[in-house]
Amino acid sequence: MQDTIVIYKSKYGAAEQYARWIAEELQCPVLELDQVKKSDILENRNIIFGGGVHAGGIEGIDKFLKLTKKQFKNWFYAAHDSNADFQLGLYKPTKNIVFFAVGISLRDQQAREDLRYVNFDKKWLRQAECYFLDGRYEPEKVKGGDKTVISLTLKMIDSMGSQMTESQRLLKERIKNGCDLMDRSQIKPIVDRIRGDQPQE
Ligand SMILES: Cc1cc2nc3c(=O)[nH]c(=O)nc-3n(C[C@H](O)[C@H](O)[C@H](O)COP(=O)(O)O)c2cc1C
Secondary structure: OOOOEEEEEEOOHHHHHHHHHHHHOOOOOOOEHHOHHHHHHHHEEEEEEEEEOOOOOEOHHHHHHHHHHHHHHHHHHHHHHHOHHHHHOOOOOOOOOEEEEEEEOOHHHHHHHHHHHHHOOOOOOOEEEEEEEEEEEOOOOOOOOOHHHHHHHHHHHHHHHOOOOOHHHHHHHHHHOOOOOOHHHHHHHHHHHHOOOOOOO
């Protein structure tokens, strides 16, 4: 698809795999975040950015947003402006910026709200469109500082005791046993969104 680009930041390959599936489906280029130039953002109408979730943060999101900070702000305001023309579909934003986050415990609403709260913290970003995809966790591949992050995460979850949420319980179980929840069919809403070029509710 012309005018479309997929950008990803991935530590263990899951977000990269989804980015490649989406690009294959939309027949558009796919780039690792470090290879992206400002012009890639300016020249494409549809920009899809995805990253793996580590300790609640979407990998690479700050760097991605810094690429063209001023324009991003304007595009987001334009896309989510509550003016009547936009609501009636008379006005189309010049850019579609769509995010996807890949994690292993992002199914429930609370986990998604928490993730949005942490990653889309600026006023102009609050309504950012984000899709949540299931990734994988292979304990034997976790390296360096991530091992510490994981043991702190497990400690934090255990300290919740009876207050532990369902999503935290799942995260703990999946970290302990490993899991592979990757599924190509999960890209469908993103692909449909870009093909349809209509903002989501
Ligand atoms: C250090 C670390 C922290 C993680 N924290 C979370 C988390 O907070 N929530 C979650 O759903 N998954 C978490 N995960 C699981 C990853 O999101 C999952 O493995 C994902 O597939 C990683 O994407 P990537 O392979 O593109 O890096 C964590 C994984 C690691 C290694």
